[in-house]
Amino acid sequence: MNKRRRLTGIVKSNKMDKTVIVEVTRTFQHPLYKKVVRSTKAYKAHDELGCNLGDKVVIVETAPFSATVTWAVEEIVKVEIRQEGVETVEEMIEQTISVLEADEEVEAEEVETEEVETEEVETLEEVTVEAAEEVEEEVAEVVEDEEEEAA
Numbered sequence: 001m002n003k004r005r006r007l008t009g010i011v012k013s014n015k016m017d018k019t020v021i022v023e024v025t026r027t028f029q030h031p032l033y034k035k036v037v038r039s040t041k042a043y044k045a046h047d048e049l050g051c052n053l054g055d056k057v058v059i060v061e062t063a064p065f066s067a068t069v070t071w072a073v074e075e076i077v078k079v080e081i082r083q084e085g086v087e088t089v090e091e092m093i094e095q096t097i098s099v100l101e102a103d104e105e106v107e108a109e110e111v112e113t114e115e116v117e118t119e120e121v122e123t124l125e126e127v128t129v130e131a132a133e134e135v136e137e138e139v140a141e142v143v144e145d146e147e148e149e150a151a
Helices: 089-117 124-150
Strands: 006-016 019-029 036-046 056-061 071-078
Touching: 006 036, 006 071, 019 056, 019 071, 036 056
Parallel strands: 036 071
Antiparallel strands: 006 019, 006 056, 019 036, 056 071
16 A cells, blocks of 8 residues: 555535545644544545445545545445435435325325224224235335345
């Protein structure tokens, strides 16, 4: 490895062509007051790897690419999984809740139509137990899919 400076930070903007803004946080002890201080600085870095918002990256000091860009993205340490069109975590949570509520309404309608089709009269407890088992199976499938994608 060469002697060029390397910093690790999080991508805060990727709206430019082949350039990202990486926010690097530095923690140090104040020399006089001995308090732990955090400072952040934003660096513009040349990006050939295709970083996305929230990715943790290592940037390396290089010869200038332009008047303001003197860093380059060396590697992506951690990829941030985001949904399209979602800017904040709160928005993502709201969207997930609304999707889950819509799924529950659809499942409730399916359960009602199944009851009408069958001639046998089932108790409410039997229907809720069956619905809970179906939901557990679906959750298990989703967890398996996510584990396969992570591997």
